[in-house]
Amino acid sequence: MEKTAQLEIEGRPYSLPIVEGTEDEKAIDVQRLRADTGYITLDPSYGNTGACVSTITYIDGDKGILRYRGYDIAELCERSTFMEVCFLLIYGELPTDEEFSRFKERVLAHSLIHEDMKSFFQSYPGHAHPMAILSAMVCSLSVYHPQLLKAEQTGEEREETISRLLSKVRVLAAFAYKRSVGEAFVYSRPELDYLANFLHMMFTTPMRTYEPDSVVRKALDVLFIIHADHEQNCSTSTVRMVGSSKANLFAAISAGICALWGPWHGGANQSVIEMLEEIHMAGGNYKKFIEKAKDKNDPFRLMGFGHRVYKNYDPRAEIIKKYCDQVLDHLGINDPTLEIAKGLEEAALTDQYFIERKLYPNVDFYSGIIYRALQIPTNMFTVMFALGRLPGWIAHWKEMIEEPGMRIARPRQVYMGATRRDYVPLAQRGSN
Numbered sequence: 081m082e083k084t085a086q087l088e089i090e091g092r093p094y095s096l097p098i099v100e101g102t103e104d105e106k107a108i109d110v111q112r113l114r115a116d117t118g119y120i121t122l123d124p125s126y127g128n129t130g131a132c133v134s135t136i137t138y139i140d141g142d143k144g145i146l147r148y149r150g151y152d153i154a155e156l157c158e159r160s161t162f163m164e165v166c167f168l169l170i171y172g173e174l175p176t177d178e179e180f181s182r183f184k185e186r187v188l189a190h191s192l193i194h195e196d197m198k199s200f201f202q203s204y205p206g207h208a209h210p211m212a213i214l215s216a217m218v219c220s221l222s223v224y225h226p227q228l229l230k231a232e233q234t235g236e237e238r239e240e241t242i243s244r245l246l247s248k249v250r251v252l253a254a255f256a257y258k259r260s261v262g263e264a265f266v267y268s269r270p271e272l273d274y275l276a277n278f279l280h281m282m283f284t285t286p287m288r289t290y291e292p293d294s295v296v297r298k299a300l301d302v303l304f305i306i307h308a309d310h311e312q313n314c315s316t317s318t319v320r321m322v323g324s325s326k327a328n329l330f331a332a333i334s335a336g337i338c339a340l341w342g343p344w345h346g347g348a349n350q351s352v353i354e355m356l357e358e359i360h361m362a363g364g365n366y367k368k369f370i371e372k373a374k375d376k377n378d379p380f381r382l383m384g385f386g387h388r389v390y391k392n393y394d395p396r397a398e399i400i401k402k403y404c405d406q407v408l409d410h411l412g413i414n415d416p417t418l419e420i421a422k423g424l425e426e427a428a429l430t431d432q433y434f435i436e437r438k439l440y441p442n443v444d445f446y447s448g449i450i451y452r453a454l455q456i457p458t459n460m461f462t463v464m465f466a467l468g469r470l471p472g473w474i475a476h477w478k479e480m481i482e483e484p485g486m487r488i489a490r491p492r493q494v495y496m497g498a499t500r501r502d503y504v505p506l507a508q509r510g511s512n
């Protein structure tokens with residue numbers, strides 16, 4: 081028998097269907113509520129709103145579980161690669177040998193951008209934030225591929241759009257970096273794998289060819305796997321929202337990049353390092369910053385702490401912390417911010433304020449320290465996050481666009497403004 085929830089609206093009973101997920105998540109389906117009763121549900125910031133049914137990523141924030149298509153994040157980090165995870169997220173299954181070769185070939189075939197696009201980069205001031213450049217450039221890709229902008233694409237056209245975007249975004253990110261440090265752009269070497277090619281475009285100069293070592297490559301692979309998806313977060317919901325108007329994929333992803341930029345979302349990785357540096361410069365007294373974070377009259381928040389969904393240790397932070405130690409050890413780097421981060425974490429986890437509110441380190445708390453060890457400048461951290469998140473955004477866009485009966489996303493509101501009033505001409509309004 082279908083399970084239902086009973087609602088009484090001003091004395092009138094109303095029955096709502098219950099939807100149960102494969103991991104026992106339960107939802108009350110309110111899709112017909114307004115049409116049947118005239119009422120809507122009110123949920124600013126969507127803390128209790130399921131915007132879709134999805135088969136991509138499962139999170140249990142209380143237990144600290146994160147799985148992509150059923151596979152545990154820790155196992156994927158240990159045994160898989162970012163490219164394989166891209167395929168898994170976008171197409172739903174781990175690839176066969178043949179599928180994987182074809183996928184890699186398609187992606188690697190598009191690792192150049194139109195020559196004209198280089199002049200765009202040169203028009204930005206040197207201090208331009210690379211996230212601004214990246215979002216503008218991803219949207220600009222649409223100009224060069226008008227054949228891929230159709231709202232109704234064939235399967236082949238969709239594959240073409242996805243592989244071009246996956247590949248070219250690395251070039252755009254690397255060129256944004258080169259522009260910010262005033263170095264010449266370095267062309268892709270299509271014979272290199274996805275991440276090695278990206279690192280080559282970032283760090284090769286006329287003076288030296290960059291060859292990343294295996295520990296660095298593995299750490300970056302893991303960081304990208306960890307960033308790859310996180311179900312209906314702010315940027316992914318933005319991609320779905322924009323994509324629901326049937327805007328093209330480039331436009332939807334560009335919007336997602338802008339959403340990710342904010343310091344309460346992906347921009348937190350930059351803010352964490354800036355905060356740790358500030359604590360270091362102030363003599364390393366992190367306890368003072370804990371007090372600031374607890375003070376309700378102070379807008380300061382402990383960056384890299386807290387999460388809307390995780391009310392337990394973020395499993396991604398646990399994995400990153402391990403790689404953080406490994407990379408720094410391997411490269412022989414003694415970064416004082418790592419010690420400050422560990423001290424801060426320990427102090428926060430034993431502090432009543434953080435315990436009561438279930439505030440734990442999130443994915444961004446340690447990632448910046450690894451990026452810094454890899455010589456990636458602070459303002460590029462969120463760009464790295466965006467590169468990692470790209471397959472997740474694409475997977476959600478694809479899932480949504482392929483859903484039968486898909487409708488444009490269009491929330492409602494409760495209007496609390498002035499009721500109808502008559503216009504008063506300027507001359508009759510008097511003064512304050």
Ligand code: ACO
Pocket residue numbers: 343344345346348373374380381382383384385386387388389437439442443444
């Ligand atoms: N430092 C101090 N206090 C905090 C922090 C923090 N980092 N995060 C939450 N709190 C407090 C809030 O002030 C609030 O306290 P109150 O109940 O006394 O008013 C309580 O904890 C609950 O916080 P909310 O703001 O309601 O939590 P929400 O789910 O809306 O926000 C968010 C989540 C934005 C991540 C928040 O924890 C935060 O700002 N963290 C710092 C920024 C950050 O690290 N963002 C990255 C998140 S991961 C990602 O997006 C990739």
